Amino acid sequence: MMKAWLYKEYGSVDVLQFGEIPIPSAGSGQVLIKVRAAALNPVDFKLRRSRSGDTPFPVVPGADVAGVVAEVGQGVSKFKKGDVVYGNILKITEGKPRQVGTLAEYTVAEEHVLALQPSNLSFEEAASLPLALQTALQAFDTVGFQKGQSVFIVGGAGGVGSLAIQLAKHVFEASRIVSTCSTGKVEFVRSLGTDLVVDYTKQSYDQVDEKFDFVFDTIGESFKSHVVAKEGGKIVDIASFPPHSSAVSMIVKPQGSNLERLGKYIRSGKLKPVIDPKSPYAFSDVVEAFKHLESGRARGKIVISPIE
Numbered sequence: 001m002m003k004a005w006l007y008k009e010y011g012s013v014d015v016l017q018f019g020e021i022p023i024p025s026a027g028s029g030q031v032l033i034k035v036r037a038a039a040l041n042p043v044d045f046k047l048r049r050s051r052s053g054d055t056p057f058p059v060v061p062g063a064d065v066a067g068v069v070a071e072v073g074q075g076v077s078k079f080k081k082g083d084v085v086y087g088n089i090l091k092i093t094e095g096k097p098r099q100v101g102t103l104a105e106y107t108v109a110e111e112h113v114l115a116l117q118p119s120n121l122s123f124e125e126a127a128s129l130p131l132a133l134q135t136a137l138q139a140f141d142t143v144g145f146q147k148g149q150s151v152f153i154v155g156g157a158g159g160v161g162s163l164a165i166q167l168a169k170h171v172f173e174a175s176r177i178v179s180t181c182s183t184g185k186v187e188f189v190r191s192l193g194t195d196l197v198v199d200y201t202k203q204s205y206d207q208v209d210e211k212f213d214f215v216f217d218t219i220g221e222s223f224k225s226h227v228v229a230k231e232g233g234k235i236v237d238i239a240s241f242p243p244h245s246s247a248v249s250m251i252v253k254p255q256g257s258n259l260e261r262l263g264k265y266i267r268s269g270k271l272k273p274v275i276d277p278k279s280p281y282a283f284s285d286v287v288e289a290f291k292h293l294e295s296g297r298a299r300g301k302i303v304i305s306p307i308e
């Protein structure tokens with residue numbers, strides 16, 4: 001048996017319970033991971049609150065993991081016992097969250113969603129990256145972003161936005177990066193590599209006298225953010241469904257290959273994990289961690305560690 005955070009009904013943070021469930025075993029193509037750190041994402045609470053679907057309860061939430069391979073299933077070729085891996089293991093089939101997520105002592109995942117953890121990262125740093133980094137990368141790929149183009153990132157202080165700014169700067173070599181946040185986070189968002197930060201509490205960003213090749217909206221405001229796109233510019237909105245008619249939505253795909261592709265930028269320190277100042281939360285404090293995430297004010301990623 002293992003300790004895990006779980007829920008047996010949909011609802012608010014109050015449905016989360018600390019309990020014991022059997023350690024899962026690695027099926028064909030899967031890897032059993034001893035979880036050393038996990039990170040939270042809004043999808044974890046959105047699924048918990050969804051009150052829909054027929055997910056077999058109990059559900060252990062959590063998509064992001066960093067840990068050590070404890071066992072490999074049949075046919076696994078990329079990893080062996082003892083490897084240090086990280087990844088976003090969220091998989092939604094017919095609207096269902098994975099039943100055993102990462103807020104547990106052990107979890108299982110298909111090998112293709114994992115990558116070897118860069119040796120310069122701690123478990124906490126590694127766990128903070130996968131889902132948010134894949135989301136940002138896949139958004140830039142969706143629009144075929146080219147070196148020298150300009151980008152406007154709505155929500156630069158969040159888990160996705162803080163990594164999107166770094167991707168724009170160091171991987172895609174954007175010519176101009178503008179982003180939005182509230183007053184207390186302006187210096188932080190500037191430090192990530194933006195050319196201009198718009199404090200949305202003081203100025204409505206749709207008044208900015210500039211247009212962009214790409215508008216990456218991590219807040220779900222494409223009804224408003226579409227106006228800062230150039231004519232023919234692309235808009236990706238990851239947080240409102242449906243988005244404005246001129247924007248496309250996108251659902252992140254868990255892919256270890258995305259992490260491998262960005263490995264050289266992570267190892268060289270160009271792409272830096274951004275961990276919320278209140279993190280890491282102890283495994284016993286997952287409810288507090290969710291309350292902070294659900295406030296919508298986290299700066300970067302919320303991490304849970306150690307998990308024991």
Ligand SMILES: NC(=O)c1ccc[n+]([C@@H]2O[C@H](COP(=O)([O-])OP(=O)(O)OC[C@H]3O[C@@H](n4cnc5c(N)ncnc54)[C@H](OP(=O)(O)O)[C@@H]3O)[C@@H](O)[C@H]2O)c1
Binds near residue numbers: 042131132298
């Ligand atoms: N479609 C997908 O595949 C996908 C994947 C990942 C995430 N998402 C969605 O994308 C959204 C962002 O995810 P996340 O992980 O980045 O969330 P997050 O880390 O919880 O975002 C928190 C940040 O949002 C900022 N924020 C809140 N309202 C804002 C506003 N009006 N303007 C600018 N910034 C604002 C806050 O900064 P301030 O305190 O400065 O306001 C805070 O730093 C969520 O809705 C999530 O579900 C979708």
